[in-house]
Each structure stands twice: as structure tokens, then as C-alpha cells.
Amino acid sequence: MKINMKNCGSYVGALGNVLEWYNFALFMPFLHIISEEFFPLENVEYKEILVFFAMSIGLFTRPLGAAVLGPIGDKFGRRKAISVSILLMVIPTVCMGLLPNYEKIGILAPILLILFRAMQGISLGGEYAAAMIHLVECAPPGKRGFYGSLSDAGSQIGVLLSGQSLVLLYFFFSQDEIYSFAWRIPFLLAATLFPFAFLIPDDVSEKNNEKPKESIFSALNTYKKEVVCTAAVTSFSAVAFYTLLTFFPYYLVNSNMLSLKEATTCSVYATLTMTISILVGGYFCDFYSKKFFMRFGVAGVSVTVFTMFLSDIKSFEGWLILQLLYGAFIGAYYSSRAAFFTDAFPAHVRCTAVSLSLSLAQAVFGGLTPVVMSQLTKISPFLSVVPIACVSCFAFWALAVLEEKK
Numbered sequence: 001m002k003i004n005m006k007n008c009g010s011y012v013g014a015l016g017n018v019l020e021w022y023n024f025a026l027f028m029p030f031l032h033i034i035s036e037e038f039f040p041l042e043n044v045e046y047k048e049i050l051v052f053f054a055m056s057i058g059l060f061t062r063p064l065g066a067a068v069l070g071p072i073g074d075k076f077g078r079r080k081a082i083s084v085s086i087l088l089m090v091i092p093t094v095c096m097g098l099l100p101n102y103e104k105i106g107i108l109a110p111i112l113l114i115l116f117r118a119m120q121g122i123s124l125g126g127e128y129a130a131a132m133i134h135l136v137e138c139a140p141p142g143k144r145g146f147y148g149s150l151s152d153a154g155s156q157i158g159v160l161l162s163g164q165s166l167v168l169l170y171f172f173f174s175q176d177e178i179y180s181f182a183w184r185i186p187f188l189l190a191a192t193l194f195p196f197a198f199l200i201p202d203d204v205s206e207k208n209n210e211k212p213k214e215s216i217f218s219a220l221n222t223y224k225k226e227v228v229c230t231a232a233v234t235s236f237s238a239v240a241f242y243t244l245l246t247f248f249p250y251y252l253v254n255s256n257m258l259s260l261k262e263a264t265t266c267s268v269y270a271t272l273t274m275t276i277s278i279l280v281g282g283y284f285c286d287f288y289s290k291k292f293f294m295r296f297g298v299a300g301v302s303v304t305v306f307t308m309f310l311s312d313i314k315s316f317e318g319w320l321i322l323q324l325l326y327g328a329f330i331g332a333y334y335s336s337r338a339a340f341f342t343d344a345f346p347a348h349v350r351c352t353a354v355s356l357s358l359s360l361a362q363a364v365f366g367g368l369t370p371v372v373m374s375q376l377t378k379i380s381p382f383l384s385v386v387p388i389a390c391v392s393c394f395a396f397w398a399l400a401v402l403e404e405k406k
Contacts, residue, residue, distance in 0.1 A: 025162040031055060037183075067352075070129065082131055087194075148282065230398075236298055249266075300332065304325050
């Protein structure tokens, strides 16, 4: 039986993307513990701002990774960009697991933590789009949507594993032990990603015979409409994703609505629902409109967020049901996004254009989401729906302007 090495390369790349996102997302379920270990301030408000900034710095540095690694992917191949980004992810994640806390080394602890988080952001800024694009480019005819969905499904599986790692720790350690030392174990396991930097075959992406005749950033000016629209659509997922997986767990625990274990469990099941929704939508978007699934997801998330903040829900079961719905709707949005964005640009600028569009939107909107949401909820729950409402309007506008290419 003949083995299709091109498809094998796709699956290796998809698995590497899972572990890449596992590394990057570990910060989110452990945010409450990290705040105690590295930001032991008595002023709760300042402490909250600092820990959210530490989390968000990984988003603020993503455009830098896109600017450096995106052109590498366009000029020298997607594999090289992915390999370099994997190495940039493994090193800081393992270092986080080894980093002494504030009590032992003082102010140096949060400074180094923020530095390592910034390196993670640089890595993801180049890897995410490169992995997404090479999966779409490797797809058999008529399956670009489904193969593209593997990238976002892989990222959610990575997020799921990161959240589940905290849940699993409770089976083996007490809460005091987890806060003391056991939280470091999942960060040290990030080293399992290292071999993937060398396992991705050379021929996983389609040959690019169209060489750019101008600088990469000059070429982007030719496709400024596509760049702006791609960033506008991504602004929705940036706010929606980090509201679900960063803000809600922290908010629910600090508001004494749910325990850390219950809040993490909600996030884990919501991510699992999101992953299934991505794969189902990815399969069907090859037969129907990709825009339909994206619009359906945007509308569904908007309605769910309104329900979450404008109703008085304090039970574990109620938050679990709403977050499952949230996960299903945002999964529908993610399902066709990879193929839609990849097809919007020609091959010779594709890696740079998609990387920068996604990273800039994630930095501006995703990076500010936890801080903005935490401040709005303190003023009034009614104001908490404003961020989602705004970015949903941006997304609907961009989907109306940007044509769907076959």
C-alpha cells in the first residue's frame, strides 16, 4: 500500500500545532496560581492588572513573531517557519516551570515570567498561520475547509489539554500541593514538543512558483483590503476566545461563584464542544458556504454572551450549559476560517499576510480583553457585553466586504 507522505506531513504538522497551543495556553488555567506565586500584592486591583498584563504580553508580541517568521515561511517554506517557532515555544515554557517564585528571587521572578511569556507570543505569531496555511495547501481537492479546520481543532485540543492538566493534578495532589509545586509539572512536560521541530517533512506545503518581485510589505499594500478584513474578522475570535478561556475562569473564581476546579471544568468541556463543532463545520463547509458558518458562529456567541451577563446565574450547572453553547458557536466560526483566510491571499504573500492580520488583531483585541472585561464587570454587567457587540459588528462588516474565493 502506497503511503501519501504529503498527508502524513499534514498530520505531523497538526499534532505539532496541538502541542504548540498546549504550551501557550498553559498560562490560562493556571492564571490564579501564577498570580499568587509571582504577583503577591495586597492590592487586589493592581495584582489583577499585572497578572492579566503578564498573560496578554504573549499576545502583544505575536505581531513581532509574524513580522519575522511570516516572511521566512513565504521565502523559504512553511516548514522552516514552523520549526523555528517550535523551538521558540519549548524553551520559555520549560523555563516557566523551573522559575523560582517571588518569595525566593523577588522582583526578578515576575520580570523573567513576563520575558518568557513574550517569547511564547513571538513563537505563536509565526507558527499558527504557517501551520494553518500548510494544512490547507496540502489538502486534497474539495477538502481545503476540512483540512484547514484541523489547525483550529488542533489549537483547541492543545487548549483542552492545558486545562485538563490542571483538572488531572487534583486526582494526584491536594490543592496546597498544587499551589506549592505540582503546578510546574505541566510546564515541564512542554518539552515533548521539541522533536516536532525536526519531524515535519520538507514537502508538506505546495510549491510556490510565484516569487515576489517586490518587498513583502510592499506586496501587502496590494492586498490591504484583505488584510484589514481578515484582521476585523479575527478581532471577534480574539475577544470571544479570551473571554471564554481567560476572563471567565478568573472572574468566576474571584467572584466566589465557582471554585477553581469547577471553573476549569467548565472551560475544559466548553473547549471540547468547540473542538467537535470545528471539525463538523469544517467537513460541511466544503459543500456549503464558508461565510455561513462564520456568520452563524458570530451571531450565536453574541446571543450567548448577552445571556451570560444579563441573567443572574450562580450555579455550576447553569454556567456549564452556557459555556457549552458558547463553545459550540465559536467552533462553528472557527471551522471554515483557515481555508477562508488562506484563499484570500496568493501563495507568495500568504504566510506573512495571514500571520500579521491574525497577530495584530489578537494583540489589540485579545490582549486587552481580560483587563477591559474585568473593569467593565466592576462597573455594571450590562457594560460587559459591549466588547463582543463591537467586534461582532466588525466581523459582520468584514464578511460582507471580503469575497469568498474558491
